[in-house]
Amino acid sequence: MCSGPEADFARSCVSSITSSGQRATLLTADGVRIEAARTPRTPPPAGPAGAPADDLVIVLAHGFTGALERPALRRAAAAFAQRAAVITFSFRGHGCSGGRSTVGDREVEDLAAAVRWARSLGHRRVATVGFSMGGSVVLRHAALYGQGEREGRTGAHADIVVSISAPARWYYRGTASMRRLHWVVTRPTGRLVSRLGLRTRIHDRDWDPVPLSPTDAVPLIAPTPLLVVHGDRDPYFPLDHPRMLMAAADPATTELWIEPGFGHAENAAGPELLGRIGEWVAARG
Structure with missing residues (x-):
């Protein structure tokens, strides 16, 4: 656990190697310190080959x-x-990471730092899997850094992308859950509630410029394999969001799973769904 003023968040995280994995503090391209951890693959049970x-x-x-x-x-x-x-890893403004959340904008740099760290550890194939805000981040990251390899961003690209419970467009307020979220992000009182109650520190400035939307990002991801997963019980984003993403994506390299009974993001994702997503990733890895 980390505590203390915002300036102490990153400093109170310790880089170490433990019996269960490896921890590190990463530095993003724009100078934010991000806490990260690596968990080794669990040995598969005895059975047929194919690990x-x-x-x-x-x-x-x-x-x-x-x-x-x-x-x-x-x-x-x-x-x-x-x-x-x-x-x-924890996005900026979350957990022990430094900085303040920009609610999906500069977080692309946090993901890029985690991908670079993964490759520095010897992994040649990187799959990015994002939930909700993280789902929009993996889409924009794949679009920006896939093209950006030609611009000197070597090592930050994803080879496989999975976006779960992500929005298709910005500023959506069509559900009660999203109206509450907009209050938290845009109002001083809401940001105070977020910092004290949700342990999330939010930047007080509007986006400038407005980042590439998820729907505009997905056509730029191909030929990288992309899986879009969404629940039919999602209280934040109804089904027009994943359908918009799928309509904009390359159908040759993109799959859409509409999951019956699934709610929203990592809090609602059960073992069976996570297992199937893991199988999909491993088959392409």
Whole structure:
């Protein structure tokens, strides 16, 4: 756990190697310190051959107000570790990471830092899996850094992308859950509630410029394999969001799963769904 003023958040995180994995503090391209951890792949049970290759790693991007140590993300990491090594991290403004949340804008740099770290550890194939806000981040990251390899951003690209419970467009207020979220993000009182009650520190400035929308990002991801997952009980984003993403994506390299009974993001993702997503990733890794 980390505590103290915002300036002490990153300094109070300790880089170490433990029996259960490896922890590190990463520095983003724009100078924010990000806490991260690597969980090794769990040895598969005795049975037929076909274990995933050791060079595959899954980088998990949590939803808004999540963090590396939150139980839902740890549960997802444990499920995916049955298929590959897993890297988790806390976005800026969350957990022990420094900075303040920009609610999906500059967080692309946090994911890029985690992907670079994964490759520095020897993983040749990187799958990015994002939930909700993290789902929009993995889409924009794949679009920007896939093209950006030609611009000198070597090592930050994803080879496989999974977006779970993500919005298709910005500023959506069509559900009660999203209206509450907009109050938290845009009002001083809401940001205070977020900092004290949700342990999430939010930047007080509007986006300038407005980042590339998820729908505009998905056509730029091909030929990278992309899986879009959404629940028919999602209280934040109704089904027009995943359908908009699928309509904009390359159908040759993109799959859409509409999951009956599934709610929203990592908090609602059960073992069976996480297992199927892990299998999909491993088959392409």
